[in-house]
Amino acid sequence: MTLLRLATTARHRLSPRALAILQTAAAATIAWFLAGAVTSDPQPIFASIAAIVAIGASHDQHRQRALQLAGGVVLGLALGDLIIHVLGTGGPQIFVMVVLAMGAAVVLGGSEMVISEAAISAILLVALNPGAGYSPNRVIEALIGGGVALVVGALLFPPDPALQVGRAAQTVFAELGRSLERTAAALATGDTGRGERALAEARAIDGHFDRLEQALSAGLDIARTAPRRFAARADVARYDRSLRHLDHAVRNTRVLARHSLRALRTGSRTPADLPFAVTELAQAVWALAGAYEDPERAWDARDLASRAAARATRLHAGAELALVEILAQVRSTAVDLMRAAELVAGAPDELPTEELIVLSPTPLAPSPR
Numbered sequence: 001m002t003l004l005r006l007a008t009t010a011r012h013r014l015s016p017r018a019l020a021i022l023q024t025a026a027a028a029t030i031a032w033f034l035a036g037a038v039t040s041d042p043q044p045i046f047a048s049i050a051a052i053v054a055i056g057a058s059h060d061q062h063r064q065r066a067l068q069l070a071g072g073v074v075l076g077l078a079l080g081d082l083i084i085h086v087l088g089t090g091g092p093q094i095f096v097m098v099v100l101a102m103g104a105a106v107v108l109g110g111s112e113m114v115i116s117e118a119a120i121s122a123i124l125l126v127a128l129n130p131g132a133g134y135s136p137n138r139v140i141e142a143l144i145g146g147g148v149a150l151v152v153g154a155l156l157f158p159p160d161p162a163l164q165v166g167r168a169a170q171t172v173f174a175e176l177g178r179s180l181e182r183t184a185a186a187l188a189t190g191d192t193g194r195g196e197r198a199l200a201e202a203r204a205i206d207g208h209f210d211r212l213e214q215a216l217s218a219g220l221d222i223a224r225t226a227p228r229r230f231a232a233r234a235d236v237a238r239y240d241r242s243l244r245h246l247d248h249a250v251r252n253t254r255v256l257a258r259h260s261l262r263a264l265r266t267g268s269r270t271p272a273d274l275p276f277a278v279t280e281l282a283q284a285v286w287a288l289a290g291a292y293e294d295p296e297r298a299w300d301a302r303d304l305a306s307r308a309a310a311r312a313t314r315l316h317a318g319a320e321l322a323l324v325e326i327l328a329q330v331r332s333t334a335v336d337l338m339r340a341a342e343l344v345a346g347a348p349d350e351l352p353t354e355e356l357i358v359l360s361p362t363p364l365a366p367s368p369r
Contacts, residue, residue, distance in 0.1 A: 050145025072117025
């Protein structure tokens with residue numbers, strides 16, 4: 001039974017990565033034979049290493065990684081060759097090589113890929129061919145390996161950018177919706193514990209949003225350069241168009257949760273309609289999450305957000321200061337969600353924010369399409 005469980009666990013872990021592993025192995029092999037045919041090196045191991053590092057197993061930003069890899073290899077080899085000629089080889093020399101190679105990469109503004117590859121290349125120069133010093137074959141092999149990784153990973157067998165971006169976006173929507181629901185529950189019950197958890201959840205969204213931005217950057221690159229993924233351009237573009245407003249909604253939700261917690265701690269009276277308005281924001285988030293696959297749902301998201309804005313506008317008159325701050329954030333978050341929904345639907349409204357809120361339907365009235 002234990003062996004069966006281990007086999008099942010291994011299969012579940014390996015299945016999502018199997019294709020990436022096979023592609024990496026294929027890229028390393030192709031780079032080896034291609035570099036052997038182009039250069040005079042009988043063992044072009046740098047080409048295989050370059051292909052493996054450039055393609056990775058994550059399939060992110062292949063073209064950029066290939067270029068960064070070549071830059072790191074060239075820098076590491078040049079410094080390694082210089083140190084070998086001046087100081088010779090050995091343990092202390094490796095220490096000096098790594099410090100100088102990584103330091104130079106940092107000074108030149110290199111990415112993490114360039115910094116680490118500079119150090120690795122300098123060490124490999126000593127380990128693989130300590131007496132030969134610098135050879136242009138190493139640079140050629142690095143370029144070949146990076147080029148093969150680019151072709152195999154990004155052009156011939158690219159991942160589905162819409163799927164990757166969609167997964168990252170749904171994580172953001174899930175956390176955003178839950179934070180708004182918890183904030184609404186905290187306001188309805190006066191529970192400061194829920195308010196604290198809502199604020200913690202809202203703050204945690206930033207990490208998920210950073211991953212969404214990274215996935216979108218890679219997805220746009222794949223959709224633009226990989227012929228097999230041209231069909232995903234429209235899907236990825238919907239995320240790209242609405243990203244700015246989604247970012248604003250995340251930020252405003254965090255401020256909304258903070259003001260709500262402050263009001264709960266000071267014992268401010270909460271109007272009955274305020275938790276409903278925040279709940280409508282959460283419902284708008286759920287509707288917007290489904291609109292990327294079904295753009296017609298964007299109008300449902302817009303209607304829900306506009307109703308939340310209308311409730312907040314109605315409650316604003318005569319409200320105490322603590323509630324005014326909350327109502328302002330409800331309105332701001334609602335407008336962000338409305339703008340995002342319009343962009344997903346492909347029909348952005350150019351009205352200024354205040355006019356957009358004024359023209360929002362009353363909370364119980366059906367919204368015009």
